[in-house]
Amino acid sequence: MTDVEVYRARMERAVVAAAQEGLAGLLVAPGPDLVWLSGYRVPADTERLTALLLLPGHKPRLFVPELERPDAEHAAGAGAMDISGWTDGEDPYAAAAKLLEPHGRYGVSDNAWALHLLAFQRACPGTAYEALTEALPMLRAVKDAFEIERLAAAGAAADATFERIAELPFAGRREREVAADLDRLLREHGHSQVDFTIVGSGPNGANPHHEAGDRTIQDGDMVVLDFGGLLDGYGSDTTRTVHVGEPTAEERKVHDLVREAQQAAFEAVRPGVACQDVDRVARQVIRRAGYGEYFIHRTGHGIGVTTHEPPYLVEGEHLPLAPGMSFSIEPGVYLPGRFGVRIEDIVVCTESGARRLNNTGRELRVVR
Numbered sequence: 001m002t003d004v005e006v007y008r009a010r011m012e013r014a015v016v017a018a019a020q021e022g023l024a025g026l027l028v029a030p031g032p033d034l035v036w037l038s039g040y041r042v043p044a045d046t047e048r049l050t051a052l053l054l055l056p057g058h059k060p061r062l063f064v065p066e067l068e069r070p071d072a073e074h075a076a077g078a079g080a081m082d083i084s085g086w087t088d089g090e091d092p093y094a095a096a097a098k099l100l101e102p103h104g105r106y107g108v109s110d111n112a113w114a115l116h117l118l119a120f121q122r123a124c125p126g127t128a129y130e131a132l133t134e135a136l137p138m139l140r141a142v143k144d145a146f147e148i149e150r151l152a153a154a155g156a157a158a159d160a161t162f163e164r165i166a167e168l169p170f171a172g173r174r175e176r177e178v179a180a181d182l183d184r185l186l187r188e189h190g191h192s193q194v195d196f197t198i199v200g201s202g203p204n205g206a207n208p209h210h211e212a213g214d215r216t217i218q219d220g221d222m223v224v225l226d227f228g229g230l231l232d233g234y235g236s237d238t239t240r241t242v243h244v245g246e247p248t249a250e251e252r253k254v255h256d257l258v259r260e261a262q263q264a265a266f267e268a269v270r271p272g273v274a275c276q277d278v279d280r281v282a283r284q285v286i287r288r289a290g291y292g293e294y295f296i297h298r299t300g301h302g303i304g305v306t307t308h309e310p311p312y313l314v315e316g317e318h319l320p321l322a323p324g325m326s327f328s329i330e331p332g333v334y335l336p337g338r339f340g341v342r343i344e345d346i347v348v349c350t351e352s353g354a355r356r357l358n359n360t361g362r363e364l365r366v367v368r
Contacts, residue, residue, distance in 0.1 A: 003039065006146070007077025010037050011060045017136050018054070024104030025055035026132070027120065029112035032306045033132060035233070036140050039076030043068060049092045049116055052081070053099055061099065063092050097123035104128075107135040133310050140304055141311050142324040147304065148348055150234035151326055155346050155357035157189035158228060158236040162360050165225065169368045170217045170244045175199040179212035182227045191229045191236070195307050198226035198239075205241070205340035208297055208332060219245045222255075222339035223367075224332075228307050235307040237328055238358045239344035242365045254291070254333050255364040258341045261285035261331040262362065265299055265313075266347060269329075269354035275317040282331040291333045300328040303346055325349040326357070 001009070014037060018026050028034050030042035030050050040062065042050055048065040059082050064072045066085035073083060086092040093116075100106070103126040108117060110131050117129060132139065143151065164185050170178065179197040186194050200210040201217045205224040217223060221244045228237035241255060265282035279299040286295045300313035303326055311319050311327060330344030345358040 003076040004079040007037065007039050008080035011054055011077075011080060014136070014139060015054050015056055017139060018107055019056055021107075021135055022105065023107050023130070023135060024101045025053065026107045027109070027112070027129070028052035028054065029109040029116065031109055031111040032304070032309060033109045033111075033140070036305050037077070038062065038081060040072055040078070041075075043071055047113075047115065048088075049086070049096075049119075051092075051096060051116065053096060055099060058099065061096075063096050091123075093119040093123040096120070100124045100127055102126045105130065107132045137310055137319055138322070140309065141302055141319075142322055143304060143326050143348070144324065147234065148324070148326065150232050151236075151303065151346065151348070152357050154191075154228075154231040154234050154236035155238070155359075157186065157191060157231050158238045159358055159360045160189050161185040161227065162225070162238065162240055166240075166242060166365055166367055170201075170221075170223060170242070171219045171368060173217055175201055175204070175212040175215050175217060178217070178223075178225075182225070186227065186229055186236075189231075191231045194227070194229035195235075196226065196228060198224065200224040200226075200340060202339060203337050206334040206336050206338060208334060208340065208342065217244060222247070222251055222341065224340050224342050226342065226344065230305075230307070233305055235303045235305070235346075237303055237307050237344065237346060238360075239330055239332075239342045240360060240362075240365065241341045241343065242367045244367055246366065247364060251339065252364060254335070254339075255341050257286060257289050257291065258331055258333055258343050259362050261295075262329055262343045262345070265329045265331065266345070266354055266356070269321060269347060269349055271321055271323055271349060271351065273321050275311050275313045275319050275321065276315050278321075278329070279313045279315055279317075282329070286331060286333060294333045294335055295331060296334060297332065299331055302327045321349045323349055323351050 182197040199212040226239040298314035332342035334340040
């Protein structure tokens with residue numbers, strides 16, 4: 001399929017899915033939904049309206065500021081939609097509202113600006129709106145073969161980055177210096193965008209989202225490395241925990257426990273299993289070992305055109321897994337003031353179980 005055919009099929013699929021849920025259509029704002037449906041990535045955050053309207057019986061229509069029309073016309077899916085430009089001083093909401101049913105219920109992107117949504121409600125006051133992740137949770141969650149291939153390539157690049165970083169010295173260097181190496185290596189392996197490079201050494205590793213800082217990494221430190229970004233438009237995200245010099249018996253014990261929990265959660269993945277049940281499996285392993293209070297986040301999140309998106313592997317999420325869903329499995333144990341351990345792979349649910357897209361060793365790696 002050509003790019004235009006891929007995006008046309010996605011937009012058609014979205015319209016059908018919306019109708020099946022009783023929606024009159026979809027209002028898609030700049031962000032991951034727009035990128036996935038049309039291939040158009042807005043040049044920068046802007047207060048000017050950009051919105052894709054997907055309505056039954058109508059060709060998809062993208063409303064964009066006239067000054068950004070050239071960028072929109074070069075989007076991969078531009079040939080599958082009409083593009084309507086508007087200039088400053090015009091009311092784009094009134095023009096778009098003419099296409100809406102006066103009392104229709106519409107799905108709207110989760111990250112739509114309140115500024116724009118409220119303006120649509122004023123222009124067409126009888127309409128109602130529902131967040132896309134609630135109305136159509138499966139729309140982007142299930143990946144096709146093309147998307148899985150892209151995710152696998154991003155995962156392989158992240159794996160290669162880890163192998164390279166593990167060869168470099170850690171002791172005596174600042175966390176931010178190692179983070180800079182991770183950024184550089186991800187880009188050398190094809191990433192166009194780096195979203196995060198977490199380097200949590202020693203006690204900083206007990207903070208799951210620690211920002212790499214000026215702490216000097218020391219011999220005897222456990223170091224959490226969590227990094228990822230976008231390659232060819234699809235995300236990578238992996239975590240490995242390394243140790244500078246030989247670890248203590250307790251450090252090995254905690255790392256082995258997290259590895260066991262990660263493996264158990266991986267083996268629990270299969271079609272029909274609720275997202276929360278994968279979280280429960282990982283959590284049970286850690287709880288039984290007496291470290292339950294130190295596992296302080298969900299087990300995983302979806303990944304696709306962004307590094308964090310639905311589905312979420314967390315208590316209360318009853319959405320069943322389906323072939324093609326891609327997500328992280330990343331249990332962790334965080335001992336305040338001492339150290340943390342996290343192991344993360346991106347996996348894809350298959351007809352028979354799960355497939356890992358990260359394949360570096362999950363044993364505790366000793367680094368210099």
